[in-house]
Amino acid sequence: MEKCIKKLLCMLLTLGLFFTSCPVYASEYIKDVNGTEIVNEEQNEKESNDSESNEYVNDNSEESTELYQNTEVSEYHDADVNEVNNKVDVDEKKQDEVGTESNEDKSDNQEDESKDDEKKDEHLKVNYVAHVQNIGWQNQVTDGMTAGTTGKKLQMEAIKISLDNTTPYAGGISYATHIKNIGWQKPVADGDISGTIGRKLRIESVKMQLTGELSSYYDIYYRTHIAEIGWMPWTLNGQISGSVGLADRVEAIEIKIVKKDDPNKPEITSLKSYLQGVSNKILTYSTHVQNIGNTAWTSGGNITGTTGRGLRVEGININLGQDSANALSGTIKYRTHVQDIGWTEWKTLGQYSGTSGMAKRVEAIEIKLTGQLAIFYDIYYSSHIQNYGWLGWAANGQTSGSTGISYRMEALRINLVRKGNSAPGNTSDYYKNKPVYTPKPSPIDAMSKSAQGKSSQTNWLIMTDTANCQVGVYSGSYGHWSRMALWSCGPGKASTPTVKGEFTIYGRGKSFGSKTYTCWYYTQFYGNYLFHSVLYNRGSMTKIQDGTLGKPVSHGCIRLDINNAKWLYDNIPNGTRVVIY
Known part of the structure; x- marks a missing residue:
C-alpha cells in the first residue's frame, strides 16, 4: 500500500512539473466597472516584444528553436523525474528492509508472546x-x-x-x-x-x-x-x-x-x-511398701503393692513414656493422704508422693489428667485397703481409699481409658470414711443402756464388757451416745484379770514387748493396763504369735485386732472416759 501511494505521488509530481513549463498569461481584456472591456496595455507590450524576438529566432531556424525549447523542458523534466524515481526506489528499498526487519521483529514478538502465553498456561x-x-x-x-x-x-x-x-x-x-x-x-x-x-x-x-x-x-x-x-x-x-x-x-x-x-507458602510452626496416643503400656507406676521398699514398675492395670500380707503402702510414683515429639499436651498429677500428715502437695510424672523411712501409711490417693490428655482419656484407679479389700474404681481426681478411719492402703491399680470407652470395673464404693464394724445400737443392748449414763471429757466413750469379751466405741455426749464400733477383744484371764471401773486415757505408744514378742499400738488408761494388739513375733507386723480374741487370754490388758488397736491409737484423744465392767 505504501508503494502504491508513493508511485501515485510521483505521477502527480511529474504532471505538476509539466504544467509549470507552459506559460500562462492573463487575459488581454479587463472589464471595467461598467463591464466594458478595456485593452491590457502591459500585455500588448509584452506580446509586441515577444513578436520581435520570435522573428529573430525564426530567422535563424524555427526548427532549431523548437528543438531547443523541447530539449530544455525535457531535460528539466527528466532530471526531476529521475530524481524522484531514484528517491522512490531508495524509499522502497528502505521500506522493504524495514518491512523485512518488521516482519522478523513481529515473528520474534509472536514467538515471545506465544512463550508468555505458554508460561501463563503453565500450572x-x-x-x-x-x-x-x-x-x-x-x-x-x-x-x-x-x-x-x-x-x-x-x-x-x-x-x-x-x-x-x-x-x-x-x-x-x-x-x-x-x-x-x-x-x-x-x-x-x-x-x-x-x-x-x-x-x-x-x-x-x-x-x-x-x-x-x-x-x-x-x-x-x-x-x-x-x-x-x-x-x-x-x-x-x-x-x-x-x-x-x-x-x-x-x-x-x-x-x-x-x-x-x-x-506466600503456609507457615510451618513448632506445633x-x-x-x-497413649496406652496402659506406657503408663507405669511403682509403690514403696513396708518391709519391702520400692516395688518393680508395672503397667496395664496390674497390681502394685501387696494383698493378704497386712503391709502398708508408704508412697507411690507414676510415669508416662510419651513420644515427646508428638505427645499429647498435659500431664498426670497425683497426691496421697498420709498418716499424721493429711493430703500432700500435688506431684507430677516421675515425682514421689508419700514418705520413706518414717513408717507412715498411705491411706488414700487422688489422680487426675491435664491438657489434651484430659480431653482424650479418663484415668481410673482402685485401692486395696485394710479391712475392706479392693474398693471400686475412682476416676479423674476422685478420692480412692479412706480418710478418718486410719486404714492403710495395701495395693493399687491404675488404668488409662479412652474417653467414651467403658470403665475397667465397678465405679461405686471407691472411698471409705467409716470403720468396718458399725453395728446399729439396740434399745435392749445392756452396754448401750449403760453408756447413756456416762460422761466423758471428749466426744468419745469406750465401754468394755469383760464377760462377753467386747469393746464398744461410742461417739456423742452424756445421754446421747451412739455406738460407732463393736469389737471382739481378749481381756485378762482369771489369774491376771483386767482392772474394773472408770478410767481416763492418758498415754499411747507404737509398741512394747519382750525378746520373743511385740504388741503394737497401745493406748494407756490405768497404770500398766492398756488396749493393744494381739501378740506378734518380735518386730513383725505380719507373723502373729498369738491372735486369740473372744475370750479371757491376757495378763490384764485388753487385746484387739491390730487394725482396731491402731484405730484407737490414731483417733481416740487423751481424756476420753473408759468404762470396764
Whole structure:
C-alpha cells in the first residue's frame, strides 16, 4: 500500500512539473466597472516584444528553436523525474528492509508472546475429593479448599487426590491413610482411592508427597481437622497429619501445592502436625511398701503393692513414656493422704508422693489428667485397703481409699481409658470414711443402756464388757451416745484379770514387748493396763504369735485386732472416759 501511494505521488509530481513549463498569461481584456472591456496595455507590450524576438529566432531556424525549447523542458523534466524515481526506489528499498526487519521483529514478538502465553498456561494444581460418613463422595475441590466437614462430627473414610499439571516437569502424587483397625495402608497415586468404602472405618491420619521432577520444584502442604481438637498445624512432603494411636477421626482436609521459592507458602510452626496416643503400656507406676521398699514398675492395670500380707503402702510414683515429639499436651498429677500428715502437695510424672523411712501409711490417693490428655482419656484407679479389700474404681481426681478411719492402703491399680470407652470395673464404693464394724445400737443392748449414763471429757466413750469379751466405741455426749464400733477383744484371764471401773486415757505408744514378742499400738488408761494388739513375733507386723480374741487370754490388758488397736491409737484423744465392767 505504501508503494502504491508513493508511485501515485510521483505521477502527480511529474504532471505538476509539466504544467509549470507552459506559460500562462492573463487575459488581454479587463472589464471595467461598467463591464466594458478595456485593452491590457502591459500585455500588448509584452506580446509586441515577444513578436520581435520570435522573428529573430525564426530567422535563424524555427526548427532549431523548437528543438531547443523541447530539449530544455525535457531535460528539466527528466532530471526531476529521475530524481524522484531514484528517491522512490531508495524509499522502497528502505521500506522493504524495514518491512523485512518488521516482519522478523513481529515473528520474534509472536514467538515471545506465544512463550508468555505458554508460561501463563503453565500450572500445577491439586484436586481432591473426600468420602464422608453418611454423605458418600463429595464434590471435587482444589488448591486449599476444604474437603470433608467440620462441626458435624462426621468421619472421613476415603480420599482421592490427583494433579492438574501443565508444567514441563514430570511427576505425580503419592498418598496414604491410617485407618481404624487397619493402620497404615499402602501408598496409592494419582486419583486412586485411599481408605475404605462401606466399612464405616474412620481415617485417623494422612501423609502425601510429590514424585518425580515435581518434587524438586514444588512442595505439597496439607492439614487435617480432627475431632476434639480442630485444625492441626500445616505440614508438608510426606509428614503425618492427624493422630496415631489416639482413635480420633479425621473430619476434613486442606491441600496446597506451592513453588519452593514462593514466599506466600503456609507457615510451618513448632506445633505438632499429628498427635500420638497413649496406652496402659506406657503408663507405669511403682509403690514403696513396708518391709519391702520400692516395688518393680508395672503397667496395664496390674497390681502394685501387696494383698493378704497386712503391709502398708508408704508412697507411690507414676510415669508416662510419651513420644515427646508428638505427645499429647498435659500431664498426670497425683497426691496421697498420709498418716499424721493429711493430703500432700500435688506431684507430677516421675515425682514421689508419700514418705520413706518414717513408717507412715498411705491411706488414700487422688489422680487426675491435664491438657489434651484430659480431653482424650479418663484415668481410673482402685485401692486395696485394710479391712475392706479392693474398693471400686475412682476416676479423674476422685478420692480412692479412706480418710478418718486410719486404714492403710495395701495395693493399687491404675488404668488409662479412652474417653467414651467403658470403665475397667465397678465405679461405686471407691472411698471409705467409716470403720468396718458399725453395728446399729439396740434399745435392749445392756452396754448401750449403760453408756447413756456416762460422761466423758471428749466426744468419745469406750465401754468394755469383760464377760462377753467386747469393746464398744461410742461417739456423742452424756445421754446421747451412739455406738460407732463393736469389737471382739481378749481381756485378762482369771489369774491376771483386767482392772474394773472408770478410767481416763492418758498415754499411747507404737509398741512394747519382750525378746520373743511385740504388741503394737497401745493406748494407756490405768497404770500398766492398756488396749493393744494381739501378740506378734518380735518386730513383725505380719507373723502373729498369738491372735486369740473372744475370750479371757491376757495378763490384764485388753487385746484387739491390730487394725482396731491402731484405730484407737490414731483417733481416740487423751481424756476420753473408759468404762470396764
